Amino acid sequence: MPTAPIARPLHSSLVDHLQAGLEAPICLTWELTYACNLACTHCLSSSGRRDPRELSTAECEAVIDELQRHRIFYVNVGGGEPTVRPDFWRLLEYATAHDVGVKFSTNGSRITPQVAGQLAASTYVDVQISLDGADAAVNDAIRGAGSFDVALTAMRRLAEAGLRGFKISVVATRHNIPQLDAFKAIADRFGAQLRITRLRPSGRAVDVWEELHPTPGQQRTLYEWLLARGEVVLTGDSFFHLAGFGSGLPGLNLCGAGRVVCLIDPVGDVYACPFAIHDRFRAGSLRGDGGFIKVWRESELFRQLRAPQSGGACVQCSQFDACRGGCPAAKFFTGLPLDGPDPECVLGHGATALAARDAPQRPRPSQDHSHDRASTTSTLRRNRRPYRPCDNQLLAEPVDMSDVGRD
Amino acid sequence: MEHVETQREGASPVGEKADDEPSVPLTPSTRDADLVESELLIEEISIDGMCGVY
Amino acid sequence: MTVAVADPPGVAAFDLDRAWILSEGVSLRLERFGAIAYDFRTRRLVMLKDPGLADVVGSLAGYGSAREACAAVGSDARRLGNFSLALGSLARSGMIRLREPS
Numbered sequence: 001m002p003t004a005p006i007a008r009p010l011h012s013s014l015v016d017h018l019q020a021g022l023e024a025p026i027c028l029t030w031e032l033t034y035a036c037n038l039a040c041t042h043c044l045s046s047s048g049r050r051d052p053r054e055l056s057t058a059e060c061e062a063v064i065d066e067l068q069r070h071r072i073f074y075v076n077v078g079g080g081e082p083t084v085r086p087d088f089w090r091l092l093e094y095a096t097a098h099d100v101g102v103k104f105s106t107n108g109s110r111i112t113p114q115v116a117g118q119l120a121a122s123t124y125v126d127v128q129i130s131l132d133g134a135d136a137a138v139n140d141a142i143r144g145a146g147s148f149d150v151a152l153t154a155m156r157r158l159a160e161a162g163l164r165g166f167k168i169s170v171v172a173t174r175h176n177i178p179q180l181d182a183f184k185a186i187a188d189r190f191g192a193q194l195r196i197t198r199l200r201p202s203g204r205a206v207d208v209w210e211e212l213h214p215t216p217g218q219q220r221t222l223y224e225w226l227l228a229r230g231e232v233v234l235t236g237d238s239f240f241h242l243a244g245f246g247s248g249l250p251g252l253n254l255c256g257a258g259r260v261v262c263l264i265d266p267v268g269d270v271y272a273c274p275f276a277i278h279d280r281f282r283a284g285s286l287r288g289d290g291g292f293i294k295v296w297r298e299s300e301l302f303r304q305l306r307a308p309q310s311g312g313a314c315v316q317c318s319q320f321d322a323c324r325g326g327c328p329a330a331k332f333f334t335g336l337p338l339d340g341p342d343p344e345c346v347l348g349h350g351a352t353a354l355a356a357r358d359a360p361q362r363p364r365p366s367q368d369h370s371h372d373r374a375s376t377t378s379t380l381r382r383n384r385r386p387y388r389p390c391d392n393q394l395l396a397e398p399v400d401m402s403d404v405g406r407d
Numbered sequence: 408m409e410h411v412e413t414q415r416e417g418a419s420p421v422g423e424k425a426d427d428e429p430s431v432p433l434t435p436s437t438r439d440a441d442l443v444e445s446e447l448l449i450e451e452i453s454i455d456g457m458c459g460v461y
Numbered sequence: 462m463t464v465a466v467a468d469p470p471g472v473a474a475f476d477l478d479r480a481w482i483l484s485e486g487v488s489l490r491l492e493r494f495g496a497i498a499y500d501f502r503t504r505r506l507v508m509l510k511d512p513g514l515a516d517v518v519g520s521l522a523g524y525g526s527a528r529e530a531c532a533a534v535g536s537d538a539r540r541l542g543n544f545s546l547a548l549g550s551l552a553r554s555g556m557i558r559l560r561e562p563s
Contacts (some may be wrong), residue, residue, distance in 0.1 A: 014508055017494040024490070026452075026497060026506070029460050071490040076460045092511070099488065101501050105461065124501055169461070197461060226529040237458040240456055251456035260458035273459035306446065327458075442473040450508045451554075454499075 012314035021306035029274045030264045034369035036080040047080035048371035053267040057087045068098040068214040083110035086406035108154025116161035128167040134182035153340040153404045159190040169195040177218045198238035201333040202275040241326035244319030244346040270295045275329035312339025335362040475549030477528040480560040481521045
């Protein structure tokens, strides 16, 4: 009897082509600013304070021109909080007018009803609202007091403006995995598409990863839940390390860093991916001669990433073809070797490797734009006070807070 | 993932046909086996299906 | 005198003898292995895993029929059949369209 259609197509040649590198990324993440009006405990870019060396409006438009020239189709604009840049809306319009599709990731604090209406009328802009709890208690413990209400208000405004299919993006943690169905209900309520992504120990998360990352049992629960909803729940291919459980989740199931994607940071530095903001994964600067595309095509780091990778100890594992050794950023920031298991290896090899590390010599993020950096000790970081709207000295104009929390 | 249209029943599949193969209705499994080469020319990827974009 | 040769089966599903064109809102980017095509309206992304197919799709607007575009890159019956199936897939997803209505 014929079995069910093959879940993974015979596309090994495609994977080979993509791993060998492309003329330009298919899509990339562009962090517009390190400024942020929140202080999420797990922020992958350690954002908070604006970097004075930020790309100017003119420089940003030149980057967009280059993206257009090289047919980079889709850009995830993030930060920090990209909408706190006064020129954000101008740059958004410039991008879509120059054949660059944009998804922007936001905490929702600048989504006024007027803005929601404009976004609903736009064809080439996708909106992604960040959310890390299905209720204020779980969400605000990570993202700060009031942030849940702000996010839900933004969602309501987008829905009321008729913008269907905006994304709600969740970072899966120990505390929100019990809320997966509740997240789906929120997405359904607003006509949005749910996106669940992996917590990586990057940026500020180096300090909270061990207490926040899913337990092995939760990881299995999450995998099964996502597998059952592969048609409707997105993952950004962030769970390819779970392919050892069985069939891979939808997506390429491979590390795209330096091969199909990369990061442009607020000062024009190019990194392999947004979860790897560290000198080790810095490919160069687009402020050099030759701009972005020269870094993409000629940097030594990207040449290395596109060469056949040694799987190291993982090569002998039965699941290596599926997981490819997992996420390099997760390995790097937990102090594990890049040619060994992922810290969350489904077979437990990562846990073994973590336990075997010499008194953890984990890399610190190369730069830190966080607010309240009175000290570099990890204890002080974790005791960071929750966000208060009056903290916000970065807002260029007041946010309409009159209907926040009405949901 | 793009799927190839189901062929007319009994039709010769595109590509080499082994002489000893009986004509069978093209179910998904036989279709995959016979049309692998053509199916490989187009492959759809989700714009959200590449790791490294948050 | 030419002999009419039956098209491979499945070709009939895509009309090779009509004039086709890349749809508005679709961008085609050539790569070493073929091309990547992205539809800005639907967010649909496809890989064309054959340089000849990429050339066919990119040149459709310059030919009176898809068959001529395929012939220009050189295709035997089998390759034509494979191209036709691929073009049919692109047509169904709206990434290419007829230049004139049926």
